[in-house]
Amino acid sequence: MTSTPELGPVAYHRGEFVDARAAQLPLTTQGLHYGTGVFEGIRAHLLDSGDLAVFRLGDHLDRLLAGARLLRIDIGTTRERLTDVVVELLRRNGFVADVYLRPLAYKLGLQPGTRPGVGLTGVSDALSVVVSKLGDYQPPQGIRCLISSWRRPARAALPVRAKITGGYVNNALALDEARSAGFDDAILLDERGLVAEASTANVFVVRDGRLVTPPATGDRLPGITRATVLTLAADLGVAAAEAELDSTDLLQADEVLLTGTGCGVSPVIEIAGRPVGEGRPGPVGTVLRETYDQTIRGRRPDTRGWLTTVALAEALR
Numbered sequence: 001m002t003s004t005p006e007l008g009p010v011a012y013h014r015g016e017f018v019d020a021r022a023a024q025l026p027l028t029t030q031g032l033h034y035g036t037g038v039f040e041g042i043r044a045h046l047l048d049s050g051d052l053a054v055f056r057l058g059d060h061l062d063r064l065l066a067g068a069r070l071l072r073i074d075i076g077t078t079r080e081r082l083t084d085v086v087v088e089l090l091r092r093n094g095f096v097a098d099v100y101l102r103p104l105a106y107k108l109g110l111q112p113g114t115r116p117g118v119g120l121t122g123v124s125d126a127l128s129v130v131v132s133k134l135g136d137y138q139p140p141q142g143i144r145c146l147i148s149s150w151r152r153p154a155r156a157a158l159p160v161r162a163k164i165t166g167g168y169v170n171n172a173l174a175l176d177e178a179r180s181a182g183f184d185d186a187i188l189l190d191e192r193g194l195v196a197e198a199s200t201a202n203v204f205v206v207r208d209g210r211l212v213t214p215p216a217t218g219d220r221l222p223g224i225t226r227a228t229v230l231t232l233a234a235d236l237g238v239a240a241a242e243a244e245l246d247s248t249d250l251l252q253a254d255e256v257l258l259t260g261t262g263c264g265v266s267p268v269i270e271i272a273g274r275p276v277g278e279g280r281p282g283p284v285g286t287v288l289r290e291t292y293d294q295t296i297r298g299r300r301p302d303t304r305g306w307l308t309t310v311a312l313a314e315a316l317r
């Protein structure tokens with residue numbers, strides 16, 4: 001269940017498919033120094049047919065491109081071509097297993113005549129994509145969370161609604177704090193003391209059978225899994241609402257769920273040393289988790305076009 005990612009042999013790096021272990025970047029890469037990059041986390045799952053299906057690829061690419069525009073990064077290709085690159089990369093890596101895709105667009109180097117500094121113009125851009133073999137990494141029996149002492153930055157200070165590399169220092173400090181104290185993950189509050197999100201996931205609570213999650217418009221990433229869960233809840237007839245939550249809502253909830261591409265739909269069974277509900281996954285979270293897992297694995301009809309199927313060569317199977 002818990003697994004360490006295994007890097008795929010082939011990466012897409014600056015316009016070419018290359019040996020992932022041999023790909024290099026200059027030490028002066030601006031994105032490395034200033035956090036001026038934007039990334040995505042995308043999953044593809046092995047279908048019963050033996051092919052792979054990328055989940056909501058278009059939505060992930062749209063979010064990547066929106067972040068790139070914000071940082072004035074020219075990804076050097078079209079969305080259509082990037083879709084083809086992802087499909088081709090999965091074929092070339094040949095993993096017959098669940099995988100994680102990580103596209104990263106970043107500022108590279110100062111162009112001749114540009115004054116040194118942290119500016120976004122006059123700097124070349126680059127795009128790399130790596131694939132790793134990665135199974136589930138959150139235990140299905142539930143996770144234990146800390147309420148972090150780190151606050152999620154206000155979007156007037158940092159655009160946390162985009163997956164900007166530099167912004168993840170905040171998430172890293174929160175996760176480090178949680179893990180150092182023996183917890184699995186951290187839930188961060190925003191500047192107002194309201195629930196923002198977990199280190200790399202959105203937060204839902206269940207109270208009296210009703211699902212509630214903070215609005216997508218606040219100081220948090222508008223998660224694609226979050227949106228998926230809201231859609232699936234509607235399909236299942238589970239009442240759901242978007243409303244601000246505070247720490248008391250977390251501590252008094254019947255169930256708490258984290259949602260993200262990495263963790264899927266993960267039940268939280270303990271927060272800050274208190275059991276959530278009865279201290280085990282509850283019924284609403286369990287049905288949503290199962291429905292989500294069936295959806296990403298193509299075991300429910302793909303009526304919304306969420307799956308991009310990648311046929312693996314017969315020889316690979």
Ligand SMILES: Cc1ncc(COP(=O)(O)O)c(C=O)c1O
Binds near residue numbers: 198200201223259
């Ligand atoms: C800070 C943060 N919040 C929420 C999420 C969940 O987003 P998604 O469901 O699109 O993976 C992620 C993961 O990408 C994240 O990094």
